[in-house]
Amino acid sequence: MAGTIIGEGITIEGELSSDEDVVVRGHVRGKLIAKEGVVVEAGATVEADVSGGTMTVAGSITGNVNSTDRVDLQSGAKLVGNVKAARITIADGAQFKGSVDMDV
Amino acid sequence: MAKLERPRSSTQSSDESRIDATATVRGRVRGDGDLVVLGTVEGDISIGGSLTVGEGARIVTKGPVEADEIEIAGALEAEVSAKGRVRILRGGKLRGNVTGTGNFVLEEGADFAGHLAADFALPPELTAESEKRRR
Amino acid sequence: MSTSIDKSTFLRGRLRGDGDIVFAGRIEGDITISGELTIEASGLVGASVNATTVIARGAVRGDITATDSITLENGARVVGNVRAPRITIEEGALVRGHVETGHAGSATKSSARTAVASAASAAPARAAMPVRAAAPAPVVHAAPAAKAAPKPVQVPVPVPVMVPAKKAAAKVVGRAPAPVVPVLKKGAKAKRR
Numbered sequence: 283m284a285g286t287i288i289g290e291g292i293t294i295e296g297e298l299s300s301d302e303d304v305v306v307r308g309h310v311r312g313k314l315i316a317k318e319g320v321v322v323e324a325g326a327t328v329e330a331d332v333s334g335g336t337m338t339v340a341g342s343i344t345g346n347v348n349s350t351d352r353v354d355l356q357s358g359a360k361l362v363g364n365v366k367a368a369r370i371t372i373a374d375g376a377q378f379k380g381s382v383d384m385d386v
Numbered sequence: 387m388a389k390l391e392r393p394r395s396s397t398q399s400s401d402e403s404r405i406d407a408t409a410t411v412r413g414r415v416r417g418d419g420d421l422v423v424l425g426t427v428e429g430d431i432s433i434g435g436s437l438t439v440g441e442g443a444r445i446v447t448k449g450p451v452e453a454d455e456i457e458i459a460g461a462l463e464a465e466v467s468a469k470g471r472v473r474i475l476r477g478g479k480l481r482g483n484v485t486g487t488g489n490f491v492l493e494e495g496a497d498f499a500g501h502l503a504a505d506f507a508l509p510p511e512l513t514a515e516s517e518k519r520r521r
Numbered sequence: 522m523s524t525s526i527d528k529s530t531f532l533r534g535r536l537r538g539d540g541d542i543v544f545a546g547r548i549e550g551d552i553t554i555s556g557e558l559t560i561e562a563s564g565l566v567g568a569s570v571n572a573t574t575v576i577a578r579g580a581v582r583g584d585i586t587a588t589d590s591i592t593l594e595n596g597a598r599v600v601g602n603v604r605a606p607r608i609t610i611e612e613g614a615l616v617r618g619h620v621e622t623g624h625a626g627s628a629t630k631s632s633a634r635t636a637v638a639s640a641a642s643a644a645p646a647r648a649a650m651p652v653r654a655a656a657p658a659p660v661v662h663a664a665p666a667a668k669a670a671p672k673p674v675q676v677p678v679p680v681p682v683m684v685p686a687k688k689a690a691a692k693v694v695g696r697a698p699a700p701v702v703p704v705l706k707k708g709a710k711a712k713r714r
Contacts, residue, residue, distance in 0.1 A: 286526045286530045286546070287523075287524055287525050287526075288526075289523025289524035289538075289540045290523060290540065291523065291539035291540035291556075292536065292537065292539070292540055292542065292554070293536075293537045294532060294535070295535045295537070295550075296532060296533050296534005296549075297532065297533040297534055298533075298534070299530065299531045299532075299533075300527070300529055300530040300546075301529030301530070302527060302530075304530075307523075308538060308540075312534050317529075488615050488616075489612070490616065491610055491611065491612050492608055492609060492610035492620070493609065494609040497622050497623060498608070498621070499620070499621040499623070500619070500620065501620075502616040502617060502620055503617055504616055504617055505617075506598055506617070508580050508600055509580050509598075511547060511565050511567075512565055512566075512567050512580055512582040513582070
């Protein structure tokens with residue numbers, strides 16, 4: 283099983299760093315640094331600055347997001363924070379508040 | 387039900403001694419071979435081979451119980467010192483610290499309260515000074 | 522398994538909550554969960570561990586306490602105290618510390634809280650959570666496949682916030698603040714495998 287999966291009932295307080303993908307279904311408060319993709323599932327909350335590769339968000343992120351690739355906010359997602367990414371898509375029904383910098 | 391096994395012989399194993407369920411020894415027991423205690427020993431035990439403490443055995447001692455290997459199927463309240471493995475079988479019970487060896491086996495269903503002092507190093511990541519805990 | 526932390530992951534902080542965790546990475550802070558914690562051979566835990574059931578084959582520098590059972594397998598290296606009603610130490614496990622069977626470990630949570638429990642193996646796992654209180658659902662998920670598909674789950678509970686009480690007694694779920702929500706203990710695996 284490659285990658286790290288933080289299950290629904292679980293909370294991480296502090297800094298999480300991974301060389302692979304990270305899937306968050308629970309809660310992370312602090313900092314999240316992944317070398318590969320990050321998925322924040324619906325119902326998950328991330329109160330942290332996040333950096334990584336491709337980011338797929340259906341849950342909530344409060345913090346700045348720094349992606350080396352693309353950030354996709356799906357319907358139901360909520361992101362409050364600044365985004366730096368090569369590309370960003372914000373789906374209908376997603377909420378976003380912050381600035382976007384695609385100058386990568 | 388804890389089974390009383392014959393101790394596996396240690397290097398020597400020439401003699402195997404046995405203190406039967408109805409027997410009592412008042413005084414110390416020493417020697418080179420293996421010993422199976424099913425009865426009562428009131429005194430120190432120090433042997434070179436394997437010691438087996440059977441179910442129902444009673445050992446009353448102030449000093450450590452010493453042997454090469456120790457297997458406990460009954461109840462023992464004493465410090466235990468071994469060169470090799472110390473094993474507590476299901477149904478057995480040890481109250482006392484274990485010294486001399488890191489080879490300790492606690493079977494499912496066994497009871498133990500004591501200190502273990504295996505000699506080993508943790509991986510460097512867990513001993514590094516730089517490790518700081520952040521809240 | 523609801524949570525799995527892979528070998529390349531490093532956590533500088535704490536890990537809390539309800540659910541089972543398979544831990545193969547490295548953590549500097551403590552782990553307090555109600556559920557089954559497995560510390561894999563590559564796992565490196567630098568602080569105390571509290572769970573319902575603990576199975577360890579990796580390294581721990583800290584106390585290990587469980588309300589149900591602890592199994593230290595070959596490969597386990599523990600410097601710290603080990604306490605649970607039932608403890609099994611297999612040949613090859615190395616321990617330096619006080620070991621004691623028979624007492625309930627500091628509670629991660631009384632089983633009384635088990636509200637729902639049973640993930641009931643729902644395939645979809647998240648299954649419709651009734652929005653009410655019950656928050657975290659039991660487990661879920663089978664595989665990493667999850668990546669792309671966030672299932673809409675109506676889980677209202679945001680922010681758990683774990684109270685940083687180091688005390689083992691801390692309820693695991695510190696979802697203190699607010700929402701009612703008592704925690705769900707995920708299908709409490711009380712039994713050791």
